Each structure stands twice: as C-alpha cells, then as structure tokens.
Amino acid sequence: MNLTTVKNALETILNSSQEFGIEEVDFIKSLGRVLKEDVIADCDLPPFNRVSMDGIAIAEAAFNSGQRTFKIEGVQAAGSPQLTLKNNNNCLEAMTGAMLPDGCDVVIQYELLTIEHGEATVNLETVRNFQNIHKKGLDRSKGAVLIKKNTLISSAEIGVLATVGKSKVKVAKQPKVMIVSTGNELVEVDQIPEKHQIRRSNVYTLVSLLERLHIKAETAHILDDKQVLETKIEAFLNEYDVLIFSGAVSKGKFDFIPEVLDDLGVEKLFHKVQQRPGKPFWFGKKICAERSRSSKTVFAFPGNPVSTFVNCLKYFYPWYQKSVGLNFENTQQAILSEDFYFKPNLTYFLQVKLSQHEGKIYATPSAGKGSGDLANLVDADAFLELPDDRTDFAKGEVFPVILYR
Ligand SMILES: Nc1nc2c(c(=O)[nH]1)N[C@H]1C(S)=C(S)[C@@H](COP(=O)(O)OP(=O)(O)OC[C@H]3O[C@@H](n4cnc5c(N)ncnc54)[C@H](O)[C@@H]3O)O[C@H]1N2
Ligand code: MOO
Numbered sequence: 001m002n003l004t005t006v007k008n009a010l011e012t013i014l015n016s017s018q019e020f021g022i023e024e025v026d027f028i029k030s031l032g033r034v035l036k037e038d039v040i041a042d043c044d045l046p047p048f049n050r051v052s053m054d055g056i057a058i059a060e061a062a063f064n065s066g067q068r069t070f071k072i073e074g075v076q077a078a079g080s081p082q083l084t085l086k087n088n089n090n091c092l093e094a095m096t097g098a099m100l101p102d103g104c105d106v107v108i109q110y111e112l113l114t115i116e117h118g119e120a121t122v123n124l125e126t127v128r129n130f131q132n133i134h135k136k137g138l139d140r141s142k143g144a145v146l147i148k149k150n151t152l153i154s155s156a157e158i159g160v161l162a163t164v165g166k167s168k169v170k171v172a173k174q175p176k177v178m179i180v181s182t183g184n185e186l187v188e189v190d191q192i193p194e195k196h197q198i199r200r201s202n203v204y205t206l207v208s209l210l211e212r213l214h215i216k217a218e219t220a221h222i223l224d225d226k227q228v229l230e231t232k233i234e235a236f237l238n239e240y241d242v243l244i245f246s247g248a249v250s251k252g253k254f255d256f257i258p259e260v261l262d263d264l265g266v267e268k269l270f271h272k273v274q275q276r277p278g279k280p281f282w283f284g285k286k287i288c289a290e291r292s293r294s295s296k297t298v299f300a301f302p303g304n305p306v307s308t309f310v311n312c313l314k315y316f317y318p319w320y321q322k323s324v325g326l327n328f329e330n331t332q333q334a335i336l337s338e339d340f341y342f343k344p345n346l347t348y349f350l351q352v353k354l355s356q357h358e359g360k361i362y363a364t365p366s367a368g369k370g371s372g373d374l375a376n377l378v379d380a381d382a383f384l385e386l387p388d389d390r391t392d393f394a395k396g397e398v399f400p401v402i403l404y405r
C-alpha cells in the first residue's frame with residue numbers, strides 16, 4: 001500500500017492553499033482576523049505634550065532661579081483646550097491627560113506640594129525638564145506603520161485601530177466551510193442512542209476547532225447512501241470553498257466518500273498518510289471551470305474522533321494560516337519525560353500531558369486506548385509528533401508538539 005509521508009502530505013496541502021480575497025469589517029469585529037493593510041499613525045502618539053501626573057505645571061526656569069512658591073493661575077483639565085501660563089512665575093494646576101499649558105515644561109505631582117491660599121509650595125531640591133510629561137510623538141510619529149499587513153488581530157491591535165480612527169479595517173476573507181459527518185450509527189446530541197448507535201461528536205469538535213480560527217462553519221449529516229451523498233456533496237461543492245468530512249474514507253462497504261468525490265470531479269491529491277492516528281485521510285481539490293482561479297478544497301478525515309481531531313490541527317490549521325497570509329510554521333517543541341516505544345513504521349501523534357519545569361516544557365505520554373478514545377483527549381493537552389523512522393524514543397528527547405489548549 002502506498003502511503004504518503006506526513007511531510008509530503010503537509011507539503012501538498014500547503015501547496016494548495018489559496019487566498020479568499022479581502023473584505024472590510026468593523027474594527028471591533030476584527031478580533032482573530034488577519035489584517036490586509038498597514039495601519040498608519042494618523043497623528044503623533046501622543047498627539048500633544050500630555051500631562052502624566054495630577055499636580056501643577058510650571059516653567060523650569062522659575063524653579064531654577066530659586067522660586068519654590070507659585071501662585072495658581074487656573075486649572076488645565078483633560079479635554080480642555082490648551083491654556084497659556086500668563087506669568088512665568090505662576091503655575092497652572094494640570095490634570096493627567098491634559099495638554100501641557102503653553103509656557104510650562106515641568107509638572108510636579110500633588111503629593112510633593114503644599115497648597116494654601118491659592119499658592120502651591122514645592123518641596124523639592126531639583127526638577128528635571130519635562131518631568132511628568134509624556135512628550136508629543138515620543139511613542140510613534142505621525143505616518144509610522146503601527147501594525148503591519150498580515151498581522152493576526154488581537155486585543156492589542158484593536159486598541160491601536162481605535163486610537164488611529166480605523167473604524168473599518170481590511171482583513172482576509174474567511175473561507176466558507178461545510179463540515180459533514182457521515183454514518184448511519186450517528187444520532188444528534190440531544191437524542192438517546194439506540195443500542196447500535198452513538199452520538200455525533202466529530203462535527204462539533206471540528207466546529208469548535210474552526211471557531212478558534214474565527215471561522216464560522218456550517219454542518220450537515222449524511223447517511224451512508226451513495227446516491228444521497230452524491231447529490232448533497234455536489235451541492236456543497238458549488239456553495240462552499242472548503243468541505244471537511246469526518247468518516248467513510250477507509251475500506252468499509254459503506255465508506256463511499258473517496259469514490260463519490262472522484263465521481264464529482266474532485267481530484268485526489270493523496271489518500272492514506274503514514275501516520276497514526278488518522279491514516280486513511282483523503283485530500284483533494286476541484287478546480288472550478290467557470291471561475292478558473294477558484295477551487296474547492298476537500299479534507300476528508302477518518303471518522304475516528306482522535307484521527308479527525310489531530311488531522312484538523314496538523315493539516316487544516318496550517319493550510320488555513322497560509323491561505324490567509326499568516327506564519328504557519330509550528331515551532332513548538334516539548335521534551336519527552338519518559339521512554340516511549342512505538343513499533344509501526346508510522347509517524348505517531350502521541351497524546352501527552354504538558355508540564356513546565358525551570359522554563360522547559362515536558363510532555364508526559366497519555367496515550368489513550370486508540371483513535372476511538374475521545375475521552376482521553378480531555379486528559380491530554382497536546383500531540384507529540386514522533387517520527388516514523390524508529391521505534392524507541394528516549395526520555396529527554398525533544399519533539400515537535402501540537403497544542404490544543
Ligand atoms: N480494513 C480496514 N479497516 C479500517 C482501516 C484499515 O486500514 N483497514 N483503518 C482504520 C482506521 S485507522 C480508521 S481511522 C478508521 C477510519 O474510518 P472511516 O473514516 O471510514 O470512518 P467510519 O468508518 O465512518 O467511522 C470510523 C469510526 O468513527 C466513528 N465516527 C465516525 N464519524 C463520527 C462522528 N461524527 N462522531 C463520532 N464518531 C464518529 C464511527 O462510529 C466509527 O466507530 O477505519 C479503520 N478501519
Ligand atoms: O488512523 Mo486510525 O485513526 O489509526 O484509527
């Protein structure tokens with residue numbers, strides 16, 4: 001049997017990544033999306049010399065000439081236009097966030113003052129020019145690139161978008177995704193299964209995995225009926241950019257997905273990967289004739305829950321990340337905390353529990369009872385990727401790790 005290596009499978013998948021265009025969204029809805037324009041400072045940051053302590057604003061020259069008591073001329077509040085110190089020997093009370101009054105270059109906080117009869121006396125030997133003043137343009141200058149194109153928007157970026165007045169922002173369009181489960185044995189979550197049935201769980205795992213990427217996928221369930229599968233999948237291929245299947249890709253009498261996809265003109269790029277779990281993974285693409293640049297991508301994951309889970313993380317995630325312009329290299333690694341043995345000539349995605357010790361991340365095997373044991377996923381945190389070229393993995397060795405928490 002001809003198995004594709006994990007490396008080749010991933011390479012094929014990354015080579016078939018595609019862009020889905022750009023759209024403009026309200027900045028507050030852009031969390032988790034990928035920015036498709038540079039965000040520029042529309043003014044200096046801060047935009048004016050900003051008082052950073054509540055107190056009084058004075059002229060340094062007056063202080064340096066020996067003066068310690070200053071008559072209060074008025075109050076410079078935040079949100080009020082800039083005042084001017086009329087007499088250089090006086091002061092203005094000035095609040096945090098206010099413009100530094102014209103003629104002042106030092107702010108002294110209330111804690112270091114005594115105020116009596118409209119005069120402030122300073123209990124200090126020296127002052128520093130521009131003390132307690134956040135200087136105009138100190139953080140960034142007008143015109144500076146504050147956020148680069150292709151940045152994943154987090155709460156930090158949301159604040160910056162707001163501050164430069166980007167109420168609408170250009171982001172990568174998300175692919176339209178349909179997640180399909182198959183199988184006569186599956187019933188809905190709110191149903192009581194018969195003795196021969198189980199509840200349908202994989203689609204919900206997949207929906208939630210895609211939600212972490214801020215993709216809102218739709219779902220469907222199709223029984224093991226080739227004709228029905230053909231009709232429904234044909235319609236889905238017309239409507240969606242990506243189809244993700246779970247189940248019916250192995251050798252069973254009712255594992256119709258590969259032949260149905262073939263009948264519908266989806267080109268198989270590989271079927272079966274040299275890995276466990278998730279070996280019968282089928283991946284393909286359909287080029288749409290009428291819009292030649294657009295194509296449909298099909299991830300048909302094996303039905304066992306752990307297979308579906310790990311394959312979505314290992315293959316769909318980087319495909320999506322590359323498609324929208326994000327860095328997709330998984331550089332995370334962990335140290336195996338005990339010896340492990342795995343005989344088959346397959347890349348093994350070992351379920352592990354992670355822990356930290358002296359700044360290092362350790363992975364303790366929590367292998368579970370095979371790819372049907374989805375309960376074990378709750379006890380683990382990640383998959384440690386053990387290469388297919390050997391059987392013994394020693395305590396202390398470092399391997400790539402795919403986290404899901
Ligand atoms: N003769 C062989 N049999 C099998 C092989 C093989 O190489 N030769 N491979 C095994 C491996 S490995 C896997 S993985 C599974 C893959 O099976 P399918 O992709 O064909 O999936 P199904 O047969 O439909 O289901 C397998 C298993 O998963 C359960 N399942 C399916 N969908 C869901 C869902 N949405 N939620 C929860 N559970 C689901 C299903 O009930 C089955 O128990 O094939 C092996 N067999
Ligand atoms: O690929 Mo299967 O997932 O080993 O059970």
Ligand SMILES: [Mg+2]
Binds near residue numbers: 248251252
């Ligand atoms: Mg099967």
